[in-house]
Amino acid sequence: MEPANGLKLDYNHALTIKEFPYIIRWREDRCKRCGQCTAVCPNGAIKPTVKYMRVIESGGDTPKPKPVRRIIHVIEQVNNIENYCTGCAVCALVCPNNAIEPEYNPQNKFLFYKNLGGEGYKRGGRRNDPGVSTLDRIKFTxxxxxxxxxxxxxxxxxxxxxxxxxxxxxxxxxLKVEDGRLVVxxxxxxxxxxxxxxxxxxxxxxxxxxxxxxxxxxxxxxxxxxxxxxxxxxxxxxxxxxxxxxxxxxxxxxxxxxxxxxxxxxxxxxxxxxxxxxxxxxxxxxxxxxxxxxxxxxxxxxxxxxxxxxxxxxxxxxxxxxxxxxxxxxxxxxxxxxxxxxxxxxxxxxxxxxxxxxxxxxxxxxxxxxxxxxxxxxxxxxxxxxxxxxxxxxxxxxxxxxxxxxxxxxxxxxxxxxxxxxxxxxxxxxxxxxxxxxxxxxxxxxxxxxxxxxxxxxxxxxxxxxxxxxxxxxxxxxxxxxxxxxxxxxxxxxxxxxxxxxxxxxxxxxxxxxxxxxxxxxxxxxSTELPIGMSDGLSIDDKAMAERLEISYAC
Amino acid sequence: MCRLAAITSAKYFSPMENILALETMKEGHDGSGLGLTLKDLGGEFKDLKEYPILSGICSRKGREILESYMEEMGFKMIYHWKPKIKQVKGIIRRDHYFAYVFDYPDGWKDKSWREKEDLLMNTRLTLRKMGEADESIFVFSFYPDVITLKEVGDPLEVGEFFGLDKDILKAKIIFAQGRQNTNYQIYLYACHPFFIQGYCTMTNGENTAFVPIREFLMSRGFPGYMGYNSDSEVFAHILHYVSRQLNFPLTYYKDVLTPLKWDEIEQRKDKEALFLIKQSMRPLCIDGPNMVIGFIPDGTCFMVQDAKKLRPGVVGGIEGKYALMSELCGLDKVIPNRDRSKDIFPMKYDMVIVSPDAKEVKVWNQLMA
Missing domain, CATH: 3.20.20.70 (Aldolase class I)
Structure with missing residues (x-):
């Protein structure tokens, strides 16, 4: 029998959490459910939800662990590319118990999906290139x-x-000379x-x-x-x-x-x-x-x-x-x-x-x-x-x-x-x-x-x-x-x-x-004037860069 | 650090005086070279003052090339001086050391002095380029009443080698440098003093602002601003640029090398001009460590310091003979019977100026001007 409302039980229409650039690490045991993280999240990437789950409980005078089934409150990452976790970590900033933080996912496939509605991905910030820039490779030698x-x-x-x-x-x-002095x-x-x-x-x-x-x-x-x-x-x-x-x-x-x-x-x-x-x-x-x-x-x-x-x-x-x-x-x-x-x-x-x-x-x-x-x-x-x-x-x-x-x-x-x-x-x-x-x-x-x-x-x-x-x-x-x-x-x-x-x-x-x-x-x-163009003071650890910049190569 | 010995006098004297002064400062140079520039020549050159003298060194092959080129250019050799070489251990003798006195080519005699100066410089540059690769020709100066001698070796030995102790070569202004080779190769063109169209300087120290200054000078479109085998050569070219090309009075050389701070400029009568100069000539500012000794075409000699006075320098003497030295012992050697209390140790704002024929010495202060 087909599921009601077109729901597919195999979830094949949805992205896995591994496609997202940041994955939320939430610790149920530390969370006191204050809701600050979900309130502060700028992109709506986390939401409070409830689950019916089997949990182990132990209590009483002679505690003995036993499984029970009950409804519990959890913080869940939203599985929606529009509400992706940006990794800003303000959730971690506001959490009183260190119960939540985003973790960078180097395997993410974010750019494959961030074009919904035929609209290219827009953002602020700067170039996503964590490599060492040419400027940072230059040394003063x-x-x-x-x-x-x-x-x-x-x-x-x-x-x-x-x-x-x-x-x-x-x-x-x-300028002209008057009485041995230059005047305008x-x-x-x-x-x-x-x-x-x-x-x-x-x-x-x-x-x-x-x-x-x-x-x-x-x-x-x-x-x-x-x-x-x-x-x-x-x-x-x-x-x-x-x-x-x-x-x-x-x-x-x-x-x-x-x-x-x-x-x-x-x-x-x-x-x-x-x-x-x-x-x-x-x-x-x-x-x-x-x-x-x-x-x-x-x-x-x-x-x-x-x-x-x-x-x-x-x-x-x-x-x-x-x-x-x-x-x-x-x-x-x-x-x-x-x-x-x-x-x-x-x-x-x-x-x-x-x-x-x-x-x-x-x-x-x-x-x-x-x-x-x-x-x-x-x-x-x-x-x-x-x-x-x-x-x-x-x-x-x-x-x-x-x-x-x-x-x-x-x-x-x-x-x-x-x-x-x-x-x-x-x-x-x-x-x-x-x-x-x-x-x-x-x-x-x-x-x-x-x-x-x-x-x-x-x-x-x-x-x-x-x-x-x-x-x-x-x-x-x-x-x-x-x-x-x-x-x-x-x-x-x-x-x-x-x-x-x-x-x-x-x-x-x-x-x-x-x-x-x-x-x-x-x-x-x-010390007196800026050393503009004083290229003999610079070196770089790459020969091609040294040649291009007309500075020396040093390693 | 190089040692410098400059003497200016009303009477002709021998370059050995400079060399003996350098000898007293021996611990400061490593014998990597001696450079001598003589101006206002006496002896056999006394009656040849209007004719340009080409000084240099060449091989046998280089000599042929040089002489045929000069002939082709129309220069007529009227006198040939060569040092009486005495073989000295440690100095490798080259084929020909020479100072040729030429008459101008036909058609050049009536040209303006500036045009003649350019002809002489361009001829020198061409000869330099012709012999630079195989080191067959070295030419140091081509100018009336000026001779330049340079060789690698200990100054006293080089003086002996050139037979200066016996020769009657004399002049009224002689600059000598005992070279302490630092971070550049031992090379004749790297040896001070540096001369260009009547302007000459020598320096002790390193020039940390060398590259921007060199680029600025080389981009002025003036063919003489080349070479730069030593970072000190720029001091001669800045002097030439400021004095000859821009026609600034000599004291502005100091204002270009070590510009005053804005609030100091405010006190100067020529502040409007200095405001502009400080900006426009920013790439020529030095940070030292340098003491510069120089002469200009009229025979005025001077000494200036970098703005932090990181190098020594002293001027002293008697009327008719003054010495500008990097070390006091050199001055004591040359003019022992002077009033030592009148010795001048120029500080950061000073420019010591000795007038032609060593008539008087005065200290021009950059702040008070």
Whole structure:
């Protein structure tokens, strides 16, 4: 006889638990059935249920084990691909008795099924590649010791600073000699582009909207403190999505880079606030691409578009906000880059450096050369494949993009050929501090040719304990259900964060990075200027990589 | 660490004075080479001041190549000096050590000085390239009133080898370096002093910023910025770049090598220019450890330190004769009867400048300028 309602007793329609990326390990003997784990699970991956089971009981004055059958309460993993366990482990975090935790299942077949309804798998986070990155394989091998004394990171004067902005070559400086001194010859009318001195690690573009208000506020407070109290000129990029008008009018705006991207979200408000601004922003970043999802536009999901976000961005509440993959005005590179740089420069009276950000690509040199010929281009930011994002297709995150190390290196060497290595600063992003080695990765990129680096994922990890990793853990940023409260607009979730604590962590991170950078540069005998392009200091344990990066091989 | 002995004088003197000064500092060099650059020549060169002198070393084959190339270029040899070589144990004699004095090719006599300088440098570079692979030709300088001698070996023995103790070769400015080979091969082109179009420097120390500086110089599009067998060669080229190519006054050499901090720049009258220079010439900043001694075409000599003063250096003397030395014992050897209380040990902000003909010495302070 066929089962009622089409139910097949062989369960052949269902996935086994082994197809899932994380398997819940629940211990019945420890669980007190408080229900906290099921309440907190961001993806509904566990549920309380009842079972009629045979259990062994022993009791009474002379206990003797005996089997009984009874209804018991259990926590069960949901056997549904939409409610897969993401491995975030907030269940373990809240469990009072250590009764539950997810365990990574390396045999999972998750990607075979995560396309229900013909929709590709979308997520946040970064590339699921737990391997050791090129940056982490680079070592600093030119150690000053006897023939050239090492500097003292604690005693000597150090200046770990860099520039954003177009720097004139010495030959073009409008200088003349008067009474044995050089003076600026103003009669020549030479345009001297704006240049900002910054700490070489900046916080990369993450928008208000993608980040929760508390997260963004914490970062912003930390950056302001670093500048005003610690004297470390860290800058932070707004990401696409506008900027709070009150902050725009404040003096703190000078610590921020405003980003304009293909959706132009928030720029109506910025343009209207321009006449009331008392300070210039640190720079303007024009986003053409993002390392985590090259060729894809930004996307802010409807649940995140709450009143505050809608006001800043100038859009209705609770609608999806996709940015087009490319700027709609784009006709050619001249159109997209040159005119946009000109327009943005003009909007800020040519007092603010304006630079584009692109995703890492084999064609980056073409963009670079266009910029090298454009005297208003202030820098080029290249975002490598290990960059993070709030929302993207998994295929973009995992398979699209170019590693940052060789991309930066070839661009730098191309500038060297043209003698423009000091004119157009390169900003490297994507995977810096992937394994926690923030200062080492930064120093490696600087010595390969970058003037500065931008970090995103690292700062979320280190300030707010982001749960994501390269084993696809959590990565729910796109859903607005971030269990840590970092990438959500749900007050119930973001209240889990304390903005003051985040600000404190930002300060700690940059102070520590400052010290660690000195600890790298001092034994290599550098202290006054960043060792940009000092490739003789680097080695790698792979001959092919050494050849590609034009550094030495050491093993 | 290399030992340096520079002497500038109103009267002609023998390079043996420099070599004897190096001898007193012997524990600081390992005999891996001696380099000598003589400017404002006396003796047999006294009446040949306007003619360029090509100094170098070549093999028999190299000599033929060199002479035929110079002839082909139209240079006419008017004088040929060669050292009176005395075989010294430990120094491997090469075929020909020479200083040829040439007259310019026809058609070049009326060209501008800058054009002539470029002709001389390009000729030197071509000869260098022609003989570099098989080491058949080494050319160190090709410039009026300047001779350069270099050889591998202990300075005193090399001096004897060249017969300088007997020769009447004299000059008013002589730079000598006793080389302490560190991390680069013993090679004649790695031996200081380095000379380019009237600018010359020698250095004690290592240059940790060598690679970015080399890349910056080589990408300036100036053919003379090449070689770099020693990380110290960049100091001569930076001097040339700052003074000749950019036409900055000499003291800006110090501002380029060791830029002031922003708050220090604020105190300077030329702060606007320094703001721009600090940014635009960022890749030329050094972190030491280096002390640099140099001369420029008008005969001014100078000494500068890295910003941490990680290397020794002293300047002292009497009117008409000053010595710029890496060690005090060298100065004592050369000018013993001076007022020692007036010896100058330049510190991080100082540039010691000795005017032509050793008339006066002054300390230019980077902060007070």
């Amino acid at each position: 030119r150690i000053s010791m006897l023939t050239d004394p090492a500097l003292d990171a604690g005693r000597h004067e150090f200046r770990v600073r860099s520039y954003i902005g177009r720097i004139l070559p010495p030959e073009e400086l409008p 010859d103003k009669t020549r009318g030479k345009f001297i582009p704006p240049v900002r001195e910054i700490f070489p690690i900046m916080i990369g573009s993450m928008s208000i909207g993608a980040l929760s208000p508390y997260m963004w506020e914490g970062l912003a407070m930390g950056v302001a403190y670093l500048n005003e109290v610690e004297g470390i000129p860290v800058v932070m990029c707004s990401g696409e999505g506008g900027f709070p008008p009150r902050l725009l009018k404040s003096r703190y705006v000078k610590y921020f880079i405003l980003q304009i991207a293909s959706g132009y979200f928030g720029w109506d408000s910025i343009i209207h606030t321009l006449p009331y601004m008392t300070e210039d922003p640190a720079a303007i970043e024009i986003k053409y691409g993002q390392g985590a999802k090259p060729g894809d536009g930004g996307l802010l999901m409807a649940p995140k578009v709450i009143k505050l976000i809608a006001e800043i961005r100038g859009v209705p509440m609770y609608v999806d906000l996709p940015s087009p993959p490319t700027h709609q005005t784009k006709y050619s590179i001249e159109e997209a880059v040159m005119k946009m740089i000109q327009s943005m420069s003009m909007a800020f009276g040519f007092r603010v450096p304006v630079y584009p950000k692109i995703s890492g690509t084999r064609t980056s040199k073409a963009v670079l050369n266009n910029l090298a010929r454009n005297p208003y281009a202030a820098a080029l930011c290249i975002d490598g494949e290990d960059g993070g994002t709030g929302a993207a297709y998994n295929v973009s995150l995992d398979k699209m993009g170019h590693p940052i190390a060789s991309n930066i290196r070839e661009c730098y060497l191309d500038l060297v050929k043209q003698g423009k290595q000091n004119e157009l600063p390169l900003i490297a992003a994507g995977g810096i501090g992937k394994k926690g080695n923030l200062a080492a990765n930064t120093a490696a990129l600087i010595m390969l040719g970058a003037s500065a680096v931008a970090i995103g994922k690292y700062i979320m990890q280190a300030t707010a304990d982001c749960l994501g990793d390269e084993w696809n853990r959590c990565n729910l940023c796109n859903t607005g259900k971030c269990p840590r409260g970092i990438t959500t607009q749900d007050p119930k979730l973001y209240r889990r964060l304390n903005p003051d604590k985040i600000a404190e962590r930002v300060v700690e991170i940059f102070k520590a990075a400052d010290v660690e950078l000195r600890k790298i540069f001092a034994p290599m005998g550098r």
